[in-house]
Amino acid sequence: MTETALPEPTPEQAALFARVRRMMMIAGLTTALALAAVLIAIGYKLFRSEGSVPVAAETTLRLPKGARVVSTATAGDHVVVTLEIGGATEIRTFDAKTMKPAGRLTFANEP
Numbered sequence: 001m002t003e004t005a006l007p008e009p010t011p012e013q014a015a016l017f018a019r020v021r022r023m024m025m026i027a028g029l030t031t032a033l034a035l036a037a038v039l040i041a042i043g044y045k046l047f048r049s050e051g052s053v054p055v056a057a058e059t060t061l062r063l064p065k066g067a068r069v070v071s072t073a074t075a076g077d078h079v080v081v082t083l084e085i086g087g088a089t090e091i092r093t094f095d096a097k098t099m100k101p102a103g104r105l106t107f108a109n110e111p
Contacts, residue, residue, distance in 0.1 A: 059099040061092075078102055 009017065063069075063083065070082040070089070079094045089107040094100065 061081070064085055067083050067085040070084050072082070073080045074096065075093075077096045079096050079099070081092045081094070083090045083092065088109075091105040091107075093102040093104075095102050
């Protein structure tokens with residue numbers, strides 16, 4: 001068996017090979033940098049959210065006089081409380097982790 005001898009690349013071919021190598025290095029480094037950024041963001045989110053917000057064990061909500069709780073529910077990371085205040089219905093939402101008020105929606109009849 002005879003081995004085929006590969007001819008030496010011409011200067012134009014050598015320049016093209018060097019250019020392709022350089023472009024491949026740039027693409028590889030860019031991909032590695034983007035992957036590192038994504039992993040850092042995921043790690044930050046995981047370690048930042050874990051145990052950073054103290055959970056309130058007990059919270060007292062002061063209601064207006066004559067108000068009564070109609071229902072309670074959870075929606076995602078919110079607690080929803082439906083109240084009846086003087087004949088009008090009101091919905092109050094609270095963040096489930098901190099129990100801080102997140103919003104209020106009042107329903108009233110037109111006069």
